[in-house]
Amino acid sequence: MTSASILWRGLILPGHEVCRLYSLDSQWHINGTAVFTYDQKPYRLDYDILCDESWNTRSAQISGWLGDNPLEIKLHTDAEHRWWVNGIEHPQVADCVDLDLNFSPSTNLIPIRRLGLEIGEAAEVSAAWLKFPTFQLQPLQQVYRRIDENTYRYESAGGSFVADLQVNPAGFVTDYPGAWQAEAWTQPRSLSR
Numbered sequence: 001m002t003s004a005s006i007l008w009r010g011l012i013l014p015g016h017e018v019c020r021l022y023s024l025d026s027q028w029h030i031n032g033t034a035v036f037t038y039d040q041k042p043y044r045l046d047y048d049i050l051c052d053e054s055w056n057t058r059s060a061q062i063s064g065w066l067g068d069n070p071l072e073i074k075l076h077t078d079a080e081h082r083w084w085v086n087g088i089e090h091p092q093v094a095d096c097v098d099l100d101l102n103f104s105p106s107t108n109l110i111p112i113r114r115l116g117l118e119i120g121e122a123a124e125v126s127a128a129w130l131k132f133p134t135f136q137l138q139p140l141q142q143v144y145r146r147i148d149e150n151t152y153r154y155e156s157a158g159g160s161f162v163a164d165l166q167v168n169p170a171g172f173v174t175d176y177p178g179a180w181q182a183e184a185w186t187q188p189r190s191l192s193r
Contacts, residue, residue, distance in 0.1 A: 004170035004188035008105060008180045010036050013132075015043075017180075019106045021170060021188075026053045028113075030106055033064075038133060041067035049099060049107070055114030057099040057128075066133070073135060075099065075128075083128050083137065090137050093128040100127040100140060105173040105180040108154065112171045117146040122153075 003022040010017065015036025022029050028051040035044050045064040051057050059076040077083045083093045098114070101107045107127075115123045122145035129140035143155040152165045166175035174182035 002189055004168075004172065004186055006168070006170075006172045006174075006185040007183045009183050010034070010180055012179050013038055013043075013103060016183075017104060017106070019104075019172070021109065021172070027051065027058075028053070028055060030109065032104070032106055034104055036103075038066075043067070045071070045103060047101060047104065047106070049110075051110060051114075055110055056097055057110060060099055060101075062101070062130070062135075071135070073130070075130075075137070077128075085137055090128075093137055093139050096126040096128040096139055098125055098127040098142075100129045100142070101132075102130055103132040105176050108152075108165060108167075108173050108176075109171045111142070111144055112152060112167060115144060117144065117152075119146050119148055121146055 003020060005020040008017045013036040017032055017034040019032030030049040031047060033046045043066050045062060047060060047062045049060040057077060062073040064071050073085060075085050081095050081097055083090045098110045099107055111125050117123060122143060125142050127140045127142055129138050131138060140156055145153040147153055150167055152167060154165050155162050163177050165173045168174050168185055170188040172185060
């Protein structure tokens with residue numbers, strides 16, 4: 001088994017998030033917990049994302065509580081990139097390859113690892129974006145451009161949002177300007193694509 005972990009401090013959503021990446025049986029697992037405040041209420045969100053060996057998202061589970069309200073979301077996708085949320089198909093995100101959790105920097109790792117861009121290369125991707133705080137799933141066009149060994153320029157919404165993301169050797173974002181800052185992480189053990 002290979003693994004890496006990270007702890008972030010949230011700036012837009014004040015709080016912390018811890019995440020662990022590991023491989024098991026030719027599948028990648030990303031699981032973590034975000035604890036933060038929003039609208040003057042405490043939130044706790046646990047997530048467990050499963051990707052195949054090529055970094056295609058296969059399923060995810062998000063659970064926890066929003067203030068006093070429990071939350072339970074189960075997502076899965078098939079080989080044709082059709083998506084279901086709690087058993088209901090969502091055709092508006094058909095053909096999206098990656099899952100993007102709007103409340104977490106963890107899911108930027110998925111396209112970064114899947115694309116394997118060389119310095120100077122760029123790629124456009126379609127993500128199934130689980131938008132916070134509504135938890136509605138919608139498509140989001142994104143562009144990742146590798147600037148240097150540890151920097152990716154991320155664009156979404158047709159270029160209306162742009163951020164230069166710093167990443168560590170595992171592919172975790174360590175600095176997401178104005179949104180998240182890594183406080184600690186482990187060096188990856190035997191993490192290869």
